[in-house]
Amino acid sequence: MASRFNSKFAQYFDMDIPALREGVPSLFGMPIARTPADLEGADVAVIGVPYDRIATAGRDPGAWAGYRRGPEVTRQSSLRFWGFVPELELDVFEHARVVDYGDAEVGDDMAANIAAVERKVREATEAGCRVITLGGFSPLASYAAAKGVAGATRGKVGVVSLDAHGDCLDREYGPKGNPAAGSATWQARMWDDCPNIDPRLHVEIGMRGPRNARAQWETYKQRGATWVPSMTALDKGIKAVCAEDLPNAFKGAERVWYHLDMDVHDIGAINDWGDEPCGLSTREVCRITLETGRLGCHSLSFVYIAPKATTAAVACYNIVYWLAGLVQGGHIKRKAA
16 A cells, blocks of 8 residues: 555654555554454454534534544544553553454445444454444444444443433434434434443433433433533542442443543633533543543443544543553553563
């Protein structure tokens, strides 16, 4: 392939950076898995979910155009970083074997798209990998990824969800709205279509502000989920949220899936991005991500990565902190020095 990439870490480690396709490197320059057989021996598989859609009502309809490039830009931006976390004195890539499993095939048929993402996540999970998905929008970057994990799991699946909005409505939006899995309904359909995803093992963190409706709050309460709005989390402190609320997703779960919608971040937390105040900081989100790893979370799915270097950088930091948590928690075995 004609593309040749470089970075200070490629120079430092004297390594070649493989290309997924022309102009697109693998995430962090990690090895590429082209087939399920290539996943053998990997701890973590990365999957892109290149999908965008018309923005929800109240926003410029074209505001989300180009977000299908989120996985591509994240991979390109990842070459600026490596796996060393100074305060933890830990280089995650000395211990975790990560491979880039490419992108799910996404076209015009939504049912086929959901099946493609679900299949690719399930393949990686059944191969013994933990999974990172880079999206992209719902339902492909959320509902379909969750279905893939649930389909490969016999026992219960817990969910940690960071999001500014409760995506648990029965219809999108109102009594005459579309009931199919969408940006506001995917959690309701996830619970309907994945019997082993138990809403009582669902921890929802970061919901905030007047773009939410009472019905969303009521749904979490009725389903028995743990619900921690953004202002509550900020008042009690992220350390307390991690100690008291986060473990509820893991109690009795065989696997836990972590949904990280980038809109959980506060307006201005990421340069030139976001449109709602009273959210979490990048540091607070990374702290939660680290703790999910320490607790043994199986999969991390990003939603709403803008095709910008700033949002891609935040995604890369969260990936490294998640891997660090997995190593610290003993869920990825440390290799001898």
